[in-house]
Structure formats: structure tokens, C-alpha cells
Amino acid sequence: MPKAKLWGINGFDQKRKDLPWQCFVTGINWPYNDELIALPLDGMPKVNECLFLHKPSKTLxxxxxxxNILDSKGIGAWxxxxxxxxxxxxxxxxFFVRAVTDKAAFQASLDKLFKHDFDNLVPCHGSVITGNAKALLRDALKERGFAVQGQLGSTQLKTSEFAPMPANPF
Structure with missing residues (x-):
């Protein structure tokens, strides 16, 4: 693809100097915001996470x-x-929340995220969540000390929605 552009997040060009970066996602310069919104998470420069929200499918x-690891196996994974x-x-x-060095900036990014409408979530780690993803994410963040403002009320995570905890392998 000779016309393809390699996009990265700020700082990634320093981590991967071997790649020919042409553009960086800042949320402002992202040309696809009409359909796929780029939502950088500020306040954690060592991680530089950027979320993407696909508007037509309401998928984050x-x-x-x-x-959303529901099927891990083995003592190492446990x-x-x-x-x-x-x-x-x-x-x-x-460990992810320990990377937050500017809690106010991170909280502001979360507040921006929760102003958007999403029902589904595709994590890089684990199973896809179809439906109720916004409430589940709000509760997961609350568990780690981040209160998110938004249109939905808090819902409790129901253990019946998830695989049972495995027995301690020791």
C-alpha cells in the first residue's frame, strides 16, 4: 500500500524509531472523527493509551x-x-491505574469519554462485551478510584454475568 500512512500516538515515535511514522493521533488532527472518534487518555505519558469509538455501532x-479475561487457564495466567x-x-x-501520574488530566479524559454514547466494548485483552459496556466500564473504573460522570446510573457487576472464579491452584 504505497499511499498508506502509519499513524501512532504521541511519543511512540521515540519508542519505535525503526518505523516511518507520518501522523500522530491527538484527537484533534484525526481525520476520521465523523465515524471513528479518537479519544487519547491524558495523564499517563508512559502508557499513551488512545481509545477509538466507532459511532455507527456504538463500539469502544x-x-x-x-x-475481560474470562477463560484464562494455568497457574501463570491465574x-x-x-x-x-x-x-x-x-x-x-x-497496574494500569498506577501509570496515571496526573489524576486530573486522566479524569478529564474519562469525563470526555463518558459524554459519548457506546454500548459495546472490544478490549485487546479478553472477550468482547455486547451491550451495557458503558455501565460496566464505569463500575470497573469506580473500583479503581475514578468516579465518572455521565448519563447512566451505576450498575453492579453481577457475578452471574461472568465465568466463575477458578479454585486456587496452590
Whole structure:
């Protein structure tokens, strides 16, 4: 694809100097906002997460903001995901929120996100959520200390919606 452009997020050109970056997603310069909104998460420069919201399908695409690992197997997965606080459930990782260095900027990014309408969520880590994703994400963030303002009331995560916790392998 000779006319293809390689887009990245701010700072990624320093991490991957071997790639020919042409454009950087800032949320302002993203030319596809009419259909696919770019929503950078500020306040965590070491992570530089950028979310994408596909407006027609009301689907939010995330990288590390949340996990939905429902089918992990083995002691290694159990250990790591348990440390993250994401084992066998939808959640925001404990380690992810530790990367937030400017809580006010991160909170402002979350407030912008929750002004948008989304029902579905596609995480890079785990199973797709179809329906009720906005309320589930709000509760996951609340569990990690971030109160999000928005149109939906809080809903409780119901354990029946998720796979049961596996027995301790030790």
C-alpha cells in the first residue's frame, strides 16, 4: 500500500524509531472523527493509551484500559491476572491505574469519554462485551478510584454475568 500512512500516538515515535511514522493521533488532527472518534487518555505519558469509538455501532475499542479475561487457564495466567485484579472478570488493571501520574488530566479524559454514547466494548485483552459496556466500564473504573460522570446510573457487576472464579491452584 504505497499511499498508506502509519499513524501512532504521541511519543511512540521515540519508542519505535525503526518505523516511518507520518501522523500522530491527538484527537484533534484525526481525520476520521465523523465515524471513528479518537479519544487519547491524558495523564499517563508512559502508557499513551488512545481509545477509538466507532459511532455507527456504538463500539469502544481499548488497548489496556480494561481487560475481560474470562477463560484464562494455568497457574501463570491465574497468578498474573490475579495480581492485575482482572482474573476471570471485566476490570481495569491495578497496574494500569498506577501509570496515571496526573489524576486530573486522566479524569478529564474519562469525563470526555463518558459524554459519548457506546454500548459495546472490544478490549485487546479478553472477550468482547455486547451491550451495557458503558455501565460496566464505569463500575470497573469506580473500583479503581475514578468516579465518572455521565448519563447512566451505576450498575453492579453481577457475578452471574461472568465465568466463575477458578479454585486456587496452590
Amino acid at each position: 475499542f481499548v488497548t489496556d484500559l480494561c481487560f 497468578l498474573i491476572y490475579s495480581l492485575f485484579g482482572t482474573n476471570q472478570r471485566f476490570a481495569t488493571s491495578k
